[in-house]
Amino acid sequence: MSKKLKIVTIGGGSSYTPELIEGYIKRKDQLNIGKIVLVDIPDGEEKLNIVGEMARRMVKAAGLDWEVELTLDRFNALKDADFVTTQFRVGLLNARVKDERIPLSHGVLGQETNGAGGMFKAFRTIPVIGQIIDDMRVQCPDAWLIDFTNPAGIVTEAAIKHFGWEKTIGLCNVPINLETNEAKALGVPKEDLHFRFAGINHFHWHRVWDKAGNEITEEVIEAVYGNKQGSKEVENIHQAVYHIEQLRDLKLLPCSYHRYYYIEDEMLEHCIEDFKNGKTRAQVVKQTEKELFELYKDPALDYKPEQLTQRGGTHYSDAACEIIASIVNDKGTLMTVSTRNNGAIEDLPYDCIVEISAKIDARGANVENWGKLMPAARGTLQIMKAMEETVIRAAIDGDYNAALHAFTINPLVPGGKLAKRILDEMLYAHKKYLPQFADKIAEIEKDEEITSYVDELMKSN
Template identity: 70%
Template sequence: MKKLKIVTIGGGSSYTPELIEGFINRQDQLNIGEIWLVDIEDGKEKLEIVGEMAKRMVKAAGLDWQVHLTLDRREALKDADFVTTQFRVGLLDARIRDERIPYKYGMIGQETNGAGGIFKALRTIPVILGIIKDMEELCPNAWLVNFTNPAGMVTEAAIKVGGWKKTVGLCNVPIGSYKMNHKVMNNEDETLYHKYAGLNHFHWHRVWDKDGVEVTDQIIEKVFNLEEGAEAIAEVANIQKIPFTYEQIKSLGMLPCGYHRYYYITDLMFESGLEDYKKNQTRAEVVKQTEKELFELYKDPALDYKPEQLTKRGGTHYSDAACELICSIVNDKKTVMVVSTQNKGTIDDLPYDSIVEVTSYITAHGPEPLNWGSFGPEARGMLQLMKSMEELVIKAAVTGDYNTALQAFTINPLVTSGKIAKELLDEMLVANKHYLPQFASKIAELEAKGVTYIPS
């Protein structure tokens, strides 16, 4: 059997130990020969730290895999079988700006939602398309497994713009809700059946027990019908635990994604986020400190396993999901997973070729999504609006067209439209000028008019 070559772009990420652990746990199912961890010059120190730890983990497992560290992406990609992406353009400082600048204008700042999410996509999409250009030449048969956020938009750009059909997007949020639901239902055997549909960070799901009885309403009662003042149950660490409006969720009849808080209880999420902003404790600022502590741990030459502290990072389960996805493709396991993939008629309310996040069988030829059908009006309109917004963001990222970016801002539910949206867009463009070459002429024009980025 051919030995697999797996390449990870963004190999200096704090998540890499979980990725290595996931591969080690599947050593009997994956015939791995080489793992290449790739990063950029600014990430060199972290790459060396986490890369040496990865080597220790492989050695401790008694495996002969070759772990390579490099800043040369093209060297790594040659003849790769799988390419995973977990990079952050602009590093955490860019995320901090994404989260802080909108609050200056009275809007929510968040990594993958609202203005911050749009700018993360504008920085990231050109880079994923550049990776695909290299893959076309160096590893034309490789699978691209993306868990770089915003995962849905990045995956859609890879497939629809880059033409890389063998692309699958991943997110840890469905895994978190899957585990949460089993816990609240006291189902230790994890036999509940889940069905998800929507977009990345904007999906809904329903649940059945092993006898085929739907238990969605029971979970709604346990998770959302809380006494006044009770803390909400959250499936991911990076979202404030603010309770949803019970009556609205009960009427919805589906379980929302944790990120729906930004759309269903916008006022409460803004108030909570604003307090964090004032204390210089936005999620990105907290994560930056957490990462600093993690990398101090990773430096320990005796550490040859994933530390428990990694679960505080907020993205736990991402990497393990990537390993299972690869394992299912290699072995045609037909594992049921929630992934970002082509709609193919799964959701009646969206275009056939749009990228959706849905429950799928993972086969040797990729995901086969399970039919959902149509959403009711309580979800359908929001879903279609968000997909339209994503399409505009992708177009703006590829073309550098200012007016398209402004249209995306205008229809995004978390961005206040009008003059203030334009002012926010202008400052965020200037703040990101080093990472947005496609907007270079517009940014120069804005700076000539006196637009500046003033850190707050």
């Protein structure tokens, strides 16, 4: 019998934790788990205790003897860990509310991982990933880091390229949802199809083959998008209908998040309407989480409730469990992950982080070669990667100039005075979680027009 595994989850009080535990239980014959440690911060202690007790009930109901430890002491929790998974949100959901509402108040997209909101989530998250890796170097230098903290691709690039933790794999639930949706549209089992993805997190494309080895990408485009009815792949994105003509030209299937770029006007209009009605996605999720944690308090609940699928990130946790099982058992499972490009996408730097199909085994992620993209896809992808790299530089160095440059590169943020105004407002709004920008924020705080505007806007948070 192999040695018992210790798995540590940073952000253990997340509403997704029951799915994580379910994923481990489903793989109990593949994973010789001894201890699961759920770690959170003082502000998340109540949720940690609620979901932690539920995790213990789930393990007990499965007849397993795994120890489930709950703690606020991250450093000591990491001691001798084999795997560290991350699912945290710096600033909790209130930070996401600001990410959405401040840009939308100016008629600019506010979204969790795209546009201004996505960049600010990265500004807050990247330094914390660096701190976690510092702790891992001391406490568990051989551990794998499995990241599904958003923006997953940017966070993974920071972890590998800037903080030097090569044993990092990022993942996302979007490819899984797309595969399921497309198999359903074709009326065939997902296992009868072969999918290949390439791009970056929340900005990738894919192709599909049938079990006989015939490429059927164009057939899938027509089956899923040709009826002009749209396609519901994820809970957290308005399902605006793509222009089928564009997809026919691409001859590639889009990521769900491409709607923000390919149908920007309709998506923005929908988000602004939600903002005016006090129903931005973050505000909806806060209510959903409140209801979930009421369910989790039930001492009789010892399984993942169906309502968790409404949270918007279902399958994230299960995918993380499969990565762990595939590494431990050297399985070679084909998955879509964020990892080093290693030349697989010729249009991007060799060593940058991409989201791509890869076989997961004891060595980690082994990418499948993709080659080149058509010019229309290549150009937008290169812009987005340049934006990501600039965001990381701004986040690590606290470089305001780089942050402004990232805002102007990002296709979803208008350039000029408006970009600077939104950047300054968001720096002020998130000052508690952006110490690297402290000097610039102190300067912004002297501008009463900005501070009063943000304070008044967030009164209705």
